[in-house]
Amino acid sequence: MNIHGQWLEDKISKNDAGQTIEDYLKTKWRIPKKMLHQFRMSKNVHINGEPLPWKNTLKEDDTVSLPFFETEPNEITPHNVEIEILFEDEHVLIVNKPIKIDTHPSSEHDQKTLLNAVAAYFQKTGLKTKPRHVHRLDRDTSGAILFTKHFVASSVFDQLLAERKINRTYIALVQGIIKKEEGIINEPIGRDRHHATRRRVSRTGQAAKTSYRVLKRNTVKNETLIELSLETGRTHQIRVHMSHIGHPLLGDTLYGGNRLKEQQQALHAIKLSFIHPFTHQLVSAVAPPNQQVFLPYSNLFSY
Missing domain, CATH: 3.10.290.10 (RNA-binding S4 domain)
Structure with missing residues (x-):
């Protein structure tokens, strides 16, 4: 090729x-x-x-x-900051998103997002197509995000995501000690009528299913490190579900978590894996945790 x-x-x-x-x-x-x-x-x-x-x-x-790499009009303003690349080939780019940066612009004046940074990387490497994010992470969530390099890849990977063929693994620090070794939270999620950005468990919401397992209990700090995987991808799904069972994420003040010094939420997308639709090879990209809050547990992340 x-x-x-x-x-x-x-x-x-x-x-x-x-x-x-x-x-x-x-x-x-x-x-x-x-x-x-x-x-x-x-x-x-x-x-x-x-x-x-x-x-x-x-x-x-x-x-x-x-004609996969036809020149496209690129209205994304480049933001020249270094990005941490986890995997790259002719079709996709996976990067490790830090906290305190949005995945994509929310207004025309917002030009310092991860999408803008990837646009700058495309420009630097001579790609004349525009980057497209296949999924997103909240501003204060870090970890692996998948971008496509051409419009065909974008269409195909959107389809893979809809078919749940892109596996995403997260780690989180939650408040309190979870007694069960593992569990499944199968509760629908809908909008909170009293808060514009907040979601909540609701009988009339969309189906949502989260699996978790305990990696480490820290009784001194009264916190539990868990690994999570999603069968659905609802907005704020992990945050809503963990708060619902009485264990909100550290730093997630929107859902009842105690504030952290770094003004973040202790959630990190540590692994992204899929069978590549074009090469048919397994791609497994591991994102080293880049939040200080996870450093005491770094010996547990052997993915």
């Missing part, structure tokens, strides 16, 4: 030979129907340098040129 300007070039292997161009785009690249139609109408997929009918059969060593 090579990149030449806007083109990603893929040499047809023995396994891919014998497929029609259309089947190859569907199976290897998982390109959705709407995008397939756009490619077909624009005649922008080339085989050995020329657009061919999509019912043609591919042969071993044919070169397929895909």
Whole structure:
């Protein structure tokens, strides 16, 4: 696989030979129907340098040129700060988000977000596409976030997220001592009518399921270190669920947690894993905790 300007070039292997161009785009690249139609109408997929009918059969060593890296108008203002890269290939970039930075702008004047920082990295490395975040983390939550490098990857990874094929593992410090070794919180989450940004467990809310297990109990500090995984991705899900069972996150004052000196919430997305839809390899990106509150427990994070 090579990149030449806007083109990603893929040499047809023995396994891919014998497929029609259309089947190859569907199976290897998982390109959705709407995008397939756009490619077909624009005649922008080339085989050995020329657009061919999509019912043609591919042969071993044919070169397929895909317009994945077409120059896009990029309205994202670059923010030149260093980012910690956990994984990178032609299609995606996974970075370790620090606290006190938003994932993306909330207004046109907000230009110091992680998305702006990734836009600066794209500019520095010569990518003329715009970054897109597949998911997000709250401002005061740190950890692994996935960005895509081209519009096809964005569409495919959005689909993987909806299908729950991107696994996210979190660690958190919560108040109090959790007695059970592990548990599942299966409670729907909805908006709080009395607070614009707050969520709450509500019978009329959206289904939400959180699994947790205890990593360490600290009776001296009256806190418990836990690992969590989500089967759904509701806004503030971990924060709402842990508060609901009487163990709010340290620093999470919105949901009953005691304030920390660093004005943060003790929640970190420590691991992001998925089967890569294009290479079919397991990608497992581990984000070293970058919050001071987790340092006393650093020997427990052997992912």
